[in-house]
Amino acid sequence: MAKKYTDVLKKNAMLIVLVLVYIFFTVSTGGGMFQAMNFNALITQNAYVFVLATGMLMCMLTGGNIDLSCGSFVCFLGAFGGILMSIKGIPVGLSIILMLLVGVVYGCALGFLIAYVNIPPWIATLAGYLAFRGWGTALLSSNSTTGSISLAAQKSFLAIFSGKIFSTPINQLNVICVAAGVIASVVVVVTSVMSRARKVKKGYEAESMMSLLVKCVLSVAVIMLFAYKLALAGGIPTVLIWVVIIVLIYNFITSKTTLGRYFYTIGGNAEATRLSGVDTKLIMFLAYLNMAFLTVITTYIVTARFQAANSTAGTYYEMDAIAACVVGGVSAYGGAGNIFGMVVGATLIGVINLGMSLMGVDANWQKIVKGMVLLAAVVFDILATRKNNTK
Amino acid sequence: MGKVILEMKNITKTFPGVKALDNVNLQVEEGEIHALVGENGAGKSTLMNVLSGIYPYGTYEGSIIYNGEECQFQKIKDSENKGIVIIHQELALVPQMSIGENMFLGNERGKKNAINWNETYGEADKYLKMVGLSESSHVLIKDIGTGKQQLVEIAKALAKHAKLLILDEPTSSLNETDSRALLDLMLEFKKQGMTMIIISHKLNEVVYVADKITVVRDGSTVETLDCHNMEIDEDRIIRGMVGREITNRFPKRENVAIGDVNMEVKNWSVHHPVYTERKVVDNVSLTVRAGEVVGIYGLMGAGRTELAMSIFGQSYGYGITGTLTIHGREITLKNPREAIDAKLAYVTEDRKGNGLVLSNPIRVNTSLANMKGVSEKGIIDVDKEYAVAVEYKDKLKTKTPTVEQNVGNLSGGNQQKVLLAKWMYTDPDILILDEPTRGIDVGAKYEIYCIINDLVRAGKSVIMISSELPEVLGMSDRIYIMNEGRFVGELNADEATQESIMASIIQSGRE
Numbered sequence: 001m002a003k004k005y006t007d008v009l010k011k012n013a014m015l016i017v018l019v020l021v022y023i024f025f026t027v028s029t030g031g032g033m034f035q036a037m038n039f040n041a042l043i044t045q046n047a048y049v050f051v052l053a054t055g056m057l058m059c060m061l062t063g064g065n066i067d068l069s070c071g072s073f074v075c076f077l078g079a080f081g082g083i084l085m086s087i088k089g090i091p092v093g094l095s096i097i098l099m100l101l102v103g104v105v106y107g108c109a110l111g112f113l114i115a116y117v118n119i120p121p122w123i124a125t126l127a128g129y130l131a132f133r134g135w136g137t138a139l140l141s142s143n144s145t146t147g148s149i150s151l152a153a154q155k156s157f158l159a160i161f162s163g164k165i166f167s168t169p170i171n172q173l174n175v176i177c178v179a180a181g182v183i184a185s186v187v188v189v190v191t192s193v194m195s196r197a198r199k200v201k202k203g204y205e206a207e208s209m210m211s212l213l214v215k216c217v218l219s220v221a222v223i224m225l226f227a228y229k230l231a232l233a234g235g236i237p238t239v240l241i242w243v244v245i246i247v248l249i250y251n252f253i254t255s256k257t258t259l260g261r262y263f264y265t266i267g268g269n270a271e272a273t274r275l276s277g278v279d280t281k282l283i284m285f286l287a288y289l290n291m292a293f294l295t296v297i298t299t300y301i302v303t304a305r306f307q308a309a310n311s312t313a314g315t316y317y318e319m320d321a322i323a324a325c326v327v328g329g330v331s332a333y334g335g336a337g338n339i340f341g342m343v344v345g346a347t348l349i350g351v352i353n354l355g356m357s358l359m360g361v362d363a364n365w366q367k368i369v370k371g372m373v374l375l376a377a378v379v380f381d382i383l384a385t386r387k388n389n390t391k
Numbered sequence: 392m393g394k395v396i397l398e399m400k401n402i403t404k405t406f407p408g409v410k411a412l413d414n415v416n417l418q419v420e421e422g423e424i425h426a427l428v429g430e431n432g433a434g435k436s437t438l439m440n441v442l443s444g445i446y447p448y449g450t451y452e453g454s455i456i457y458n459g460e461e462c463q464f465q466k467i468k469d470s471e472n473k474g475i476v477i478i479h480q481e482l483a484l485v486p487q488m489s490i491g492e493n494m495f496l497g498n499e500r501g502k503k504n505a506i507n508w509n510e511t512y513g514e515a516d517k518y519l520k521m522v523g524l525s526e527s528s529h530v531l532i533k534d535i536g537t538g539k540q541q542l543v544e545i546a547k548a549l550a551k552h553a554k555l556l557i558l559d560e561p562t563s564s565l566n567e568t569d570s571r572a573l574l575d576l577m578l579e580f581k582k583q584g585m586t587m588i589i590i591s592h593k594l595n596e597v598v599y600v601a602d603k604i605t606v607v608r609d610g611s612t613v614e615t616l617d618c619h620n621m622e623i624d625e626d627r628i629i630r631g632m633v634g635r636e637i638t639n640r641f642p643k644r645e646n647v648a649i650g651d652v653n654m655e656v657k658n659w660s661v662h663h664p665v666y667t668e669r670k671v672v673d674n675v676s677l678t679v680r681a682g683e684v685v686g687i688y689g690l691m692g693a694g695r696t697e698l699a700m701s702i703f704g705q706s707y708g709y710g711i712t713g714t715l716t717i718h719g720r721e722i723t724l725k726n727p728r729e730a731i732d733a734k735l736a737y738v739t740e741d742r743k744g745n746g747l748v749l750s751n752p753i754r755v756n757t758s759l760a761n762m763k764g765v766s767e768k769g770i771i772d773v774d775k776e777y778a779v780a781v782e783y784k785d786k787l788k789t790k791t792p793t794v795e796q797n798v799g800n801l802s803g804g805n806q807q808k809v810l811l812a813k814w815m816y817t818d819p820d821i822l823i824l825d826e827p828t829r830g831i832d833v834g835a836k837y838e839i840y841c842i843i844n845d846l847v848r849a850g851k852s853v854i855m856i857s858s859e860l861p862e863v864l865g866m867s868d869r870i871y872i873m874n875e876g877r878f879v880g881e882l883n884a885d886e887a888t889q890e891s892i893m894a895s896i897i898q899s900g901r902e
Binding site: 275 | 749763
């Protein structure tokens with residue numbers, strides 16, 4: 001029985017760390033972390049991490065491959081979009097499509113170089129990391145005297161990517177938001193209960209009733225807490241919808257589809273996968289095309305939140321995405337990791353960012369702390385798997 | 392009778408599940424060339440790894456007495472300091488570095504932290520001359536042929552002041568002329584007083600150079616033949632190597648009707664993917680019928696795996712020529728997917744390297760080559776996948792608590808069953824099994840043989856590649872013998888003997 005508890009603890013170690021870190025910041029900010037505004041900030045400020053880390057997860061699954069260029073590409077594409085919308089006066093809808101096209105072209109080029117020309121991913125993307133930062137900055141400085149293009153006038157763009165749904169004044173309870181929370185809770189409970197029932201019916205190993213109950217109660221508590229706090233902070237931010245949709249879709253792909261399965265087996269043993277008749281090059285190509293696609297979504301979110309395209313946009317984003325994956329238990333060697341873990345990792349990074357800002361910790365120290373957290377996560381991961389292997 | 396320089400007494404080395412060496416004894420006299428012969432997996436290389444400290448003292452039982460003192464080597468450096476130097480079958484040279492740099496890698500000339508390059512290259516040239524190489528030591532390794540690379544390895548060993556030189560299959564990648572030159576060089580060293588141990592499959596070479604021959608079989612030393620006291624020929628050695636009786640190690644296969652030709656390969660040639668001028672498979676033709684087990688026997692490096700992989704959707708090689716006919720229809724298979732769709736399966740030789748995803752469960756590995764079977768429109772039906780994995784687990788008697796077990800945690804025999812299950816689930820007509828029983832215990836071998844019999848009974852064709860003679864003889868209806876990329880013989884089961892197979896390999900080597 002004792003072993004069972006340690007197993008549960010080990011499996012959810014990062015989740016527990018997340019809770020502890022959250023409590024730590026709540027106490028040390030005198031409850032500031034627990035304010036409605038900061039629930040809102042946690043989501044809007046870190047939406048980019050969730051989206052980019054999803055793409056990074058897919059790349060890392062194929063064998064610990066990463067994309068260093070995504071942060072710089074956010075800067076470049078933001079500049080491109082800013083010029084389209086604010087300078088050339090191209091309608092928002094068309095601009096969004098054009099930005100997507102540019103992203104797809106980049107993704108295809110990158111995927112081709114990595115999958116078919118066999119350029120190591122970190123070198124191919126390092127080139128993009130350098131080039132797109134330069135190109136983006138050059139575009140901005142040649143089109144604006146301040147080095148930044150405002151998007152404040154593009155109301156519909158801002159509404160889609162950084163607005164709130166049925167916005168209400170601060171500290172007034174947003175009914176829609178609470179209702180959404182209730183619906184989400186019901187969906188979570190019903191699907192978990194049904195999934196267990198199906199397993200029991202077919203005679204598979206299923207989790208105990210107790211563990212199901214604990215899981216449901218905790219999930220509902222977290223969802224309702226968020227719903228209540230967000231309701232007080234003005235409503236559901238649209239980015240939350242984007243993030244939830246992306247997370248759900250990719251969770252489905254990685255856990256339920258043959259395509260997702262191949263990402264894992266390539267990371268586990270690329271040659272065995274190839275000899276099993278899988279087009280491994282195509283999968284590598286798709287990993288980077290997909291990365292570029294999610295980078296485009298990130299650009300929408302980020303430029304909308306800042307209401308401007310500027311040359312510092314996207315700095316260190318690639319590092320945040322990689323860190324979120326690694327902290328979330330995605331193997332640095334590929335073949336292991338899942339969306340849920342990544343979400344926990346990304347949230348932990350977000351909580352640390354926000355908590356330290358609220359405490360007024362110096363920006364340099366913030367980086368030191370994040371570095372240490374990353375290292376600790378990897379060491380923990382390696383020690384845990386080593387123990388499993390010698391068992 | 393010379394002085395005994397090396398004595399290995401009662402060496403026993405156990406790997407998890409396998410006893411690789413069982414009470415092995417070896418005596419080597421000063422100034423002689425001592426040959427170790429035996430089949431693949433008999434334990435020759437393991438014995439030499441024990442001697443050179445690759446398996447450190449304490450991981451084996453028994454004692455090593457060298458030059459009158461007992462040795463307890465912890466690492467390779469320890470044995471090298473005593474003058475015992477091993478040259479491995481796979482050359483351990485860095486291609487992008489010069490001959491000189493390679494020769495003193497890990498043994499650099501000069502002061503502690505500053506390499507003296509003049510001394511390095513000067514010394515290197517001296518040793519190169521001793522092995523009869525005229526190349527400058529500044530030439531890069533990748534720019535000289537394998538024959539010369541082998542000589543560089545020997546020069547490197549000399550630079551370590553070797554007194555006892557161990558050569559593991561030194562001629563396996565050399566052509567006839569280079570091999571002969573190398574053997575003559577060994578005889579030259581012997582005159583100068585060097586002691587050598589050579590491991591070789593090529594018995595003609597063994598007879599040519601050796602003073603004494605120790606035969607190893609199934610992890611034990613069988614006999615030591617003294618070439619000066621008696622007339623030793625290859626047949627005498629072969630008798631020692633394969634001397635055991637074959638009784639009931641192979642399940643009987645009865646009443647299996649042999650049907651039409653399922654697959655025919657004609658004039659098949661394959662070039663090495665990197666050294667494209669090298670032909671690894673040379674004009675090979677083979678047929679296999681329904682209900683037939685065809686054995687391909689050959690030593691390692693004969694080109695068997697290359698042949699199989701090139702047939703299996705050109706997954707190996709460059710400039711592949713020849714025709715492939717399956718079920719009477721000539722086809723071209725451009726990738727493994729097309730091969731699988733053409734009802735061909737290739738069960739890989741290296742389970743861990745390119746066969747299984749060790750970090751994934753049995754369930755995932757079983758369905759990997761036929762995801763269509765367990766999915767609909769790209770969405771996996773996990774229930775069905777689970778059921779399939781359980782079905783094959785039961786059918787092949789894979790020992791595991793659950794199919795959710797990671798394959799990496801299974802024993803070799805059970806891993807092989809998972810690999811077979813993966814390919815059987817693709818419902819092939821023709822299965823190429825590459826070394827299906829390598830590294831697994833006798834009981835598991837028997838079960839694998841039973842599975843092979845079940846397959847042919849169901850009308851499938853099986854091509855079994857193996858370097859274990861008894862297995863080839865015990866399981867095959869027909870046997871192809873492969874050597875240096877070519878088929879050098881084809882025998883029916885009733886006319887094949889261990890001696891006749893070995894003889895045709897040796898014959899081809901002489902040509």
